Amino acid sequence: MLEQTKVNIIDQSNEALLDQMGLKKTKLRLELVKHFKDAKHAQSYSDLKQIMGEGVDKSTLYRNLSAFEEVGLIHGINDHSGITKYALGASPSAGQEHAHFVCESCETVYCVKGMTEIQMKVPSGFKAKNIQTIIRGTCANC
Template sequence: MKNENHEVLLEQKGLKKTKVRMALLQHFMGLDHAQSYSDLQTALAKEVDKSTLYRNLTSFEQAGIIHRINDHSGVSKYAFGESPIQGNEHAHFVCECCETVYCMEGLAPLQLKVPKGFKTKKVQTIIRGICAAC
């Protein structure tokens, strides 16, 4: 995606165009898998300090540019695209060898029936296995 499109996305989401946001957005859009905070910090070390990265991840998540994935490793991962909320649910594949997390688009979300009086806020489906690279 060209920089003009990055700028348009930031504008549509109500975020100012900054050097850090452009670099972060370009990084996310160039990946096919989720990244941990540590991965992002390593990849963008020259462009961003720790607190700026955290603030921008929070802004991107709140704006629906990225979503957070809890793969039960204890480390949150972030992936490009809106949060899997009602109407945009998708599963996540976690490779048991390399621990890479991939969004699995196109898989039908689980239709769960919860007991009367329960209210579902979010359903997260984690698929574990071995990725094609491993």
């Protein structure tokens, strides 16, 4: 299902995509959408700040990432490094099941397509909100 969502996102113009998501078309948002479409792996705030340049302040970038995440344009990934990474597409908890591969050498995070839905039994009285699958190892670049 993620593949279909990504295809729809990638096939649309950046302007049309922001319109569809109900987001205002600002210069920064258009640049962010372009960057996420071109990115081969998940991006941290620091990665994005460096790419977007010094002209973008911290709160503006965080607000835009938050807005993108709210509408399902991107999803945040907690890889247990303490640094959230962001990737194109809705989150696994929003029904877009997929795993994330974390390279233990370079710390790059990749979305992994083709994962089947995980069914887990939690103890009686517990309610699972979402399941995050992290695969650790070494990426092809390392």
